[in-house]
Amino acid sequence: MRAVSKRLLRRRFSHLAVASRTEPKSSSLSLNSSLASSLIEEFARCCYQRELRAAMRAMDAIERTGVRADSITYSELIKCCLARGAVEEGRIVHRHVFSNGYQPKTFLINVLINMYVKFGFLEEAQKLFDIMPERNVVSWTTIIAAYSNAKLNERALEFLVLMLRDGVMPNMFTYSSVLRACDGLWNLRQLHCSIFKAGLESDVFVRSALIDVYSKLGELRNALGVFNEMVTRDSVVWNSIIGGFAQNGDGYEALNLFKNMKRAAFHADQSTLTSILRACTGLALLELGRQVHVHVLKFDQDLILNNALLDMYCKCGSFEDANIVFTKMVEKDVISWSTMIAGLAQNGFSQEALKLFENMKVSGSKPNNITILGVLFACSHAGLVEEGWHYFQSMKQLYGIVPEREHYGCIIDLLGRAGKLDEAVRLIHEMECEPxxxxxxxxxxxxxxxxxxxxxxxxxxxxxxxxxxxxxxxxxxxxxxxxxxxxxxxxxxxxxxxxxGVRKETGCSWIEVDMQIHAFVVGDNSHPQMEEINKHLSQLIQRLKEAGYVPDTNFVLQDLEGEQREDSLRYHSEKLAIVFGMMRLPKEKIIRVRKNIRICGDCHVFAKLIAKMEERIVVIRDPVRYHHFQNGACSCGDYW
DNA sequence: TTAGGGTTAG
Known part of the structure; x- marks a missing residue:
């Protein structure tokens, strides 16, 4: 227990001594002021040290002497209840506050409302709010924030309107709370205007909320506009804007802003690192991700950060690293398990994914809809029709998860790949949701x-x-x-x-070499080493042909003939990226390529043969899955 | 007494 000096107690609880002299006394009891003073000192010490039960006993004793505790005294006790998570004691204080027909001040009712909100009892908070004789900006803000946090957006916005009708002006606290309830651009623009008119646009909390909401609605230009106008920024604002870009798939800009954040002398915390990992994940920047991992070690107990790390390693095709992190994690939640299950499935380790799902169940972690999606994905990509059906049919019964469109999608894929096209069509027509x-x-x-x-x-x-x-x-x-x-x-x-006016998305492949990203597009010769790459590629194809490689021209879209058809295949972006990787990366390094559209059959054969002939490991990540090429085979088993 | 940032799929 901490030692508390009397001077500190007096300074922190000086109001209590005043309270003992000024609050109304019971007429039937004469106050022994010296007894009350010593009890109050005991009460103050207990509150300060968060000894809730002793504080409750002291409060009882004080009131038995005829002294009614004042609002601040009660609020100290409520803080104590909140710190201890003591709901029942909180209710007892609530009863004390209203005992003997006493009408507490608005301040104290606000504190009680806030207590119920923090305990998650919104209805009780609302009841107290309803019976208040007077409501100030704090009362309204507390209830609005409660609905915003509970994602009851309409209710939060409705209360803002009621507040204005009641003649109470919202403050920066109100706006930063209600902004999170905006789920459309129209509401957001209206609120942004009101904030501007009220002269509250410079508040750093309001700004970060604005940045966050604009980002969540995909309005990054507006988010950046709010950010750029700021004279003084703090780390949360930096995190809001970096997170906004990372979540919207603009990893480059997120990384760029991170550089600026460091230049502005702000340190990366858990939130920053999580967003940076997400940016690395999106761009498949394994080496940069590894560097971020070093900083993550400072926060090795942070579950969200560890989950982001798992995802980064899985999506960058390094399942070994993901497994090391996963094994070391002290705390695992449904997201950790789901990430690993989906990661295994996407990397072609379907059986391992299903085994991990069994381990998850043994661990006591309850699967959610996303976990099941990973499980069905594993079955679908390995052609495990019976297992897939089993999991699909039992998900509602065993885990109470109603199949959504995505789950049906996995089963349609499963049936379709297995050649059961009629069954797939039948299932589409029987779906409980619209295809x-x-x-x-x-x-x-x-x-x-x-x-x-x-x-x-x-x-x-x-x-x-x-x-x-x-x-x-x-x-x-x-x-x-x-x-x-x-x-x-x-x-x-x-x-x-x-x-x-529909245009085919141009195939593009990226590879990271020496912390630089190199992009390749068919027909684009702007890469400085393109001549060398083409020469190398031609030689490789010649050697592969001598070993029996026949380009599979079935994948050519155009109606071309003979050598022309072969040429259009030869320069597929993933081939260029693989060859570049072979030229620049040492033999022991894995060649990791990210692609924006799905890999074609010819490039798949090419990668398998290259992996065998050159004794290299090649990993290609397309928008749906991963292909690990080694010893002439692919982890997808040629079924993708 | 009231307010802001991070993780799984699609």
Missing amino acids: DVITWRTLLGACRVHKNVDLAIYAAKQIQKLDPEDAGTYILLSNIYANSHRWDDVAEVRRSMRLR
Whole structure:
């Protein structure tokens, strides 16, 4: 126990001595002021040391002497209850506050409301708020913040309107709370205007809330505008803007802002590092991620940060590192398990993912909808039809998780890949939720693998009904026609694309070498070493051909002939990136390539052969999964 | 007495 000096107690609780002299006394009891003073001193000591039970006893004793504790005394006791998480004692104080028909001051009711809010009893907070004779800005702000935090956005905004009608002016506390309740740009702009009119736009809390909400709505230019206008920034504001860019998939800008943050002499804390890890994850920057890991060690008990680290290693294709972090983690939650399960599944270790799911259940952690998605993904990508069905059908019964569109999507993928296209279509029609573009595109992908042209056309038409601008559909359809040598239909698809202004996403691959990112796009010769890369690639292809490699021209979209067809395959961006990696990275280093569209069959064969012939490990991450190439094989088992 | 930032899928 801490030793407390009397001087400190007097300074902190000087008001109590005053209270013992000024508060109304019971008429039937004469006050023994010396007894009250000593009890008050005992009460103050207990509150200061958070000895709740002793403080409650002291409060009882004080009131038995006929002294009613004042508002500040009660509020100290409520702080004590909050610090101890003592709900029942909080309720007892509540009863004391209102005993003998006493009408407490607005200040004290606010404290009680705040106590119920912090304990999570919103209804009780609301009841107290309703019976208040007078409500000040703190009363309104406390209740608005409570609804904002509970994600009851409409209610929070409704109370702001009621507050204004009541003639109470919101302050910076109110605005920073209510901003989080904005789920649309219209509300946000209105509030931003009100903040400006009230002259509160310079408050750092309000600014960080504005940055955060603009970011969450994807309005990064507005978020950056608010940030740039700030004269004085603190670390939370920096974290808000960095997090905003990281969460919206602009890792480059997040990293750039992080550099500026360091230049402005701010240190990275857990929140900063989490966002930076997310940026590394999005850009597949494993080496930078490893450097961030060194800083994460300072916060090795931080669960959120460790989870971000797990995700970074999984998504950057280094499952070994993820496993080391996961094993060392003292605390694991459903996100840690789900990240690892999905990470294993995406990296092609389906059986291991399912084993980990069993371990998770043994550990007592309860799976959520995302965990099950990872499990179904593992089954789907390994062609485990029976296991997938089992998990899908039991998820509601065992874990109370209602299948959502994404879960159906995994099963449609599972059935489709296994060639059970009719069953996949039947399931789409039986879904409890409406199929969306992704559902139909999943079926379309399966049609392409199994060359079912008629069903592909049906699926594509469903997609085009929902989204006539979807470029992916045109590409897949064009692919199917090309593989069936239906060049007239290919031309028709391309004509429709031109008419609608739909453009195919250009394939791009990235590779990190010496902490620099190198990007490769078909037909773009701007890379300074492109001549050397092309030369190296031609030599490699020649050697591969001598070893039996035949370019698979079925993946060529255009209706080209002979060598022209081969050429368009030769310069696929992932091939350029792999060759560049071979040129620049030592043999023991893994060649890690990130791609914006899915890997084609020819590049897949190429990577397998290169891995064998050059004795290298190649990892390619496409938007859906990872391919680990080693010894002439891929972790996906050629099923993707 | 009231307020701000970070993690899993899609």
